Amino acid sequence: MARVRDIRMQDADAAEEERKQYIGENLKELDTNYPNRPHNHSKTLPFHELYSSLFNPLNENKKKPTGPVQARRKQGPHGPANLSPHEVRRNIVERFISRWRNEVGNDIYPAFRLIVPEKDRDRSMYGLKEKAIAKILIKVLRIDRNSDGAYGMLNWKLPGRNSTTANAGDFAGRCYEVLKGRQMRSSPGLYTIGDVNEMLNRLSAISKEEEQLPLFQQFYSHMNAEEMTWLIRIILRQMKVGATEKTFFDIWHPDAEQLFNISSSLRRVCWELYDPTLRLQGSEVGVALMQCFQPQLAQFQEHTFDKVLSKMHLTEDDNVFWIEEKLDGERMQLHMVQDESVAGGVRFNFWSRKAKDYTYLYGNGLQDENSALTRHLRKAFKDGVRNIILDGEMITWSMEQKAIVPFGTLKTAALSEQKNPYGLTNRPVFRVFDCLFLNDTPLTKYTLRDRRRALESSIENVPDRLEIHPYQQASSKKEIETELRKVVADSSEGLVIKNPRSIYRLNSRNDDWVKVKPEYMSEFGEELDCVVIGGYYGSGHRGGNLSSFLCGLRFDSGPKSLSTQVFHSFFKVGGGFAAQDYAEIRERTEGKWVTWDPKKPPKHLIELGGLDKQYERPDVYINPRDSLVVSVKAASVTPTDQFRTQFTLRFPRFKKLRLDKDWESALTYQGFLDLKHNAEQEQQEKKFELMANRKQRSTRSRKRPLIVAGTNERVETPYAGPQTRVFEGMTFHVLTEALKPQKRNKAELEQLIKSNGGNIIANARDEKIICIADRRPLAVAAIEKRQDRSVVRPLWLFDCIAQSNADASRPKYLLPYEPSHLLFGIEEDQLSADNNIDKYGDSYARDLTPDGLKELFRVMPKMEEEDDDDEVMDVDDAEGDEIDMGGLPGCVFRGVVVYFDNGSSDTVMEDEDVCSTGKEDKLSMFLATNIVRFGSGRTCGDLDDCNITHVVIGKDRSRLKDIRSQISHKTKVPRMVTTEWIQECWTEKTLLDEERFTPQ
Known part of the structure; x- marks a missing residue:
């Protein structure tokens, strides 16, 4: 064992000499290339200081309870009493940065490269994943591949042997369990932060395991188990220390985040903004040619279309917004500048949203023979365009299907296009939707409408290569719904709603761009x-x-x-x-x-x-x-x-x-x-029906519908001839019995219709036929899928007959639909129905009876002003297009609007209610209210609010039946749940299915 240790130490010493030589050469190169960079007056801090004074304290603070009713923490090791977790977090980071400035100097770049490694674009990827690192560590430790330690690292997601689950799912934690029993040193090593950076630079420059192995042996010889654990997290770029780069940037310099947004360069942030008193000026804060920036992102749809449009501040003079199809590709920015020093006189650069350079793939010039795109762009730029920055989406286009191919095939298509530039299969196409720089002028401060004019005056479409992404001008939410139905039919990603009056905001999600995605499919059934x-x-x-x-x-x-x-x-x-x-x-x-x-x-x-x-x-x-x-x-x-x-x-x-x-x-x-076949056939039939109906309307020919002569159901009241003429000339198809306000079977409803002048048929192929139903069997579900007509409740029949009997002067007076009359309404009928009652539910066209007036008073909601301060938490956006909410409890109820019912009280409780009553149910509702708010949800005190998505019922179920009746008439019926649903969603950090939490 001693001999093995001696051999390892000799190998480590030789590697150490090589490392020192490498550091010296690298410093000379930096001084030559960056003469104005800040210089530290002392050595960088020891590597172990990163986790002992920064990572571990931040993680401890992250683990503290941060619930909505958390009491302020007491005096602790990282801050005084009465500090929130956010304030404690800032104190930890401020102390570390202050110490660095005092003990090391103004160049914090070496530390930031290890603190936020996922933002370091200057060091290439290591090409190492968990399994590759595990194999190297097995060789470094010289342990049997079949041992428990090796098994635990290679199968890090699986439970450990001997029925243990320690650190399962945490690769670095699994490595720590193996390393701590075989570590060369028990105390922290002598490596500094600068030393580790230089070795990681070398590691990123090699790709073969036999070259990586000596570096890991060196790490192992000079680090203890905890240092190795954090090193592995840095290599994998999986830090999760409880603070984002925004926190570090804000504390380092007021303009640090802004500079990173326009440059995507951690090195520039550290080397140009080392003095907090010197601020960015003028052109320094704008996008620049051949400099990658962080693009604007589309906000997730959290509200109804009405709310989305209201946040775009539409006016009577300018109520226009734009609708674009959301593309299934990779966000890309193209930089072009005329450069006579390169072949073709034009130079290109491509970067993804995560600042990955794709120029090698799509091309750097018009004569780049290894390009998948730029060699085809000779006619893409109009005369007079000297330089330009374009923002768009790189998609895969199928030349055979003439359609977009799913995103996962993009790189394969680009590589294929490099080899065969005129292939007839799949190829990359750049769809441009914004222009941010033109002829030495940044355009981000101009409106989207002006930027679009600049784009269209600068670019010529090159079919199937570079194309301007089309948009549609709209002024009503109805147009959004129409376009959304189209993209659903085309299996597209969704829509992006844009405000043409907005400026371009770097690295921001805001209400000027909102993406709308289709709801869950229904053509194959609910599940x-x-x-x-x-x-x-x-x-x-x-x-x-x-x-x-x-x-x-x-x-x-x-x-x-x-x-x-x-x-x-x-x-x-x-x-x-x-x-x-x-x-x-x-x-x-x-x-x-x-x-x-x-x-x-x-x-x-x-x-x-x-x-x-x-x-x-x-x-x-x-x-x-x-x-x-x-x-x-x-x-x-x-x-x-x-x-x-x-x-x-x-x-x-x-x-x-x-x-x-x-x-x-x-x-x-x-x-x-x-x-799948039935759904496609149904869609095709719908198209044929639509064409046939158009033809029928054009010829204005009517065919008398088939009349059903009888039925097997028992009819209590025999047919006695017409009683009114209210339904004269109308045809009905009765699907179910009537449940309220009076129970009538199908036969009785059919006789009632015929008694009042209507006709009955057995099917409903013609759109003019009125379908009657009071519940949702399969036949009604099929109509809802097609959305070609409304389904009317029998209540409308009763109300029409009652109104005709009450007004003998108008025997054929058909009432317009009200929300209570529709079991399911198509958009046109639903909008009309909503306009036929006032905000209290009172009908404009139907006489109100004394009993109806009592019912109206009983269900009339208390009118309250909307509270704009309900959303009490905002969360920094993640890098991905789709935010992973698993680790962000503050986003669990994003987009959820909740009405809390308190039995006899219709309002959401305040703190004093809890203190005064002390009742368990009220406390439960109070906690649930705060959890929703803390999770980015919104509470509402008005049950008639059209934005409500959920109604929470407490233990007092006295109003359960009334609430169900009141919300049943809504276009989108809210889900009724108990407070347990709120608590379980918060615990699981995801929205759970509501059915198991339905109050009974």
Whole structure:
């Protein structure tokens, strides 16, 4: 053992000499290239100071409870009493930066490269993931690959052996468990922050394991286990220390974040803004040519279309907004400048939203023979354009289908285009929607409308290469809904609503750009029931347990026996599960999971995408006959080669466990194909019906509908001839019985219609036929899917007859629809119905009876002004286009608007209510109210508010029936839940399915 240690120390000493030589050469190069950079007067701090005085204190502060009713913390090691976690966090960072300035100097760049490594664009990627690092550490430690330590690192998401789950899902934590028992030193090493940076520079410049191994041996010889753990987190760029780069930038310099937004350069932030008293001026704060910036992003839709448009400050003189299709590609910025020193006289640069340089892929000039795009752009720029910066989306375009191909194929298409520049398959196309710089002039301070004029005057479309992205001018929410239906039909990403009067805001999500995505699909029914066939272990707080599941469809290839049936992989689902769902799955499948062996896959049970390539390979699998069935909902179905079915669900979300079903009764491959075919056929029929109806309207020909002569249902009142002529010339199709205000079966409703001049038919092909129903069987659901007509409640029939009897002078007076008359309303009818009553629900056209007036007074809401201060928390945006809310409890209720019912009181409680009553139910409602607000949700005191998404009911259920009646007439009926739904969503950090929390 001693000899092994001596050999390691000798190797480390030789490597140390090499490292010192490398540092000296690198410093000379920096002084030559950056003569004005700040210089430190002393050595950088020891590497271990990063985690002892910064990372660990920040993590401890992050772990403190930060709930909505948290008491202020007492005196602690990192700050005085009465400081919030945010203030404590700033104090920790301020102390570290102040210490650096005093003990080291003004060049904090070496420290920031390790503190926020994901923002360091100057150091290339290491090409190392968890498994690669694990293999290197096994060789460094010289341990058996089959040992518990090696198994734990290689299978870091899986529970450890001997039934332990310690650090499962946390790779760096797993490495620490292995390293602490085999560390070369027990105390921190002597490496400084500068030393570690130089070694990481060398590590990023190599890609072969035999070259990386000596560097890791050097780290291991000079660092203890905790230092190695943080080093691994830096390499993986997975810090999660409880503070974002915004906090560090704000404390370092007031303009640091602004400079990073326009340059994406951590080095510039540190070297140009080392003096907090010197501020950026003029052109220094704008975008510049050949300098990557952080682009403006689209806000997530949190409100109704009315609310979205109101935030764009439309006026009577200018009420226009723009609608663009949201593209499924990669956000890209193109910089072009005329440069006679390069071939072709034009130089290009491409950067992604995360500041990754893609010039090597798309080209640096007009004569770049290795480019996938620029060689085709000779005619793209109009005369007089010397330089320009374009903002847009790089998409994959199918030349065969003449359609956009999903985003995952973009790089493959670009590489293919490099080899075959005129290929007829897939190619990258740059869709431009903004111009930010033109002929030495930054345009970010100009309005979108002016920037668009500059774009159109500077760019010529190059078909299937570079194109200006079209937009549509609109002035009403109806136009948004129309366009959204179109993108749903085309399986597109969604829409982006833009304010043409807005300026361009770097690295910002705001209400000037709002993206609207389609709701979950309904053409295949509300949910799909599929069998779980595989599982994936999670990371973070889900570490050591299965956090997502692979679901499949049974492919019948013979008689009904499992031996001749194989399940084809269909989709992965991991969202929407609560702790009790995971517990239920664990309990019912315990001992049934088998580790997936890539060398011996269970082909007799499960087939994956790519077959032998084993796409989306699970960590473990389960025999389908021993498994469970889950119900999921999704946004759409999309083609893919990653799953064996050759299609998959987009954005699948768990809804519930179907314990009443097994593998035999779950959805099959053929069953899904039938659903898919029926949905497509129904859509096609709808188009044909629309064409036929247009033709019929043009010829103005009418065909007398078929009259149904009788029915098998018992009729209590025989037909006695017309009583009024109110329904004369009208045709009805009765789908269900009447439930209120008086119960009548279908036969009685049909006789009532005929008695008042109407006709009855057995189907409803013509759009002019009125469909009557008081509940939602399959036939009504089919009409709702098609959305070609409204479904009217029998209440409208009763009201029309009553009004005609009351006014003998107008025997054929048809009442206009009111919200209470519609079981389901198409947009036109729904808008009309909303305009036929006042804000209290009183009808403009129907006489009010004494009983009706009493009911109106009973349900009339208390009118309150909207509280604009309900949203008490804002969260810094994440890098990704889709924010991962898993670690951000402050975003759990983003977009949720809640009405809290307190039994006899209709208002949301204040603090003094709790103090005065002390009742458990009121305390529960008070806590739930604050949790919603803290989670970026909004509370509302008016049940008639059209924005309400949820109604929370306390233990007092006296108003339950009345509330259900009041909200049933809304266009989008809010979900009724108990306070347990709020608490469980907060605990699980995700919105859970509401059905299990419905009050009874």
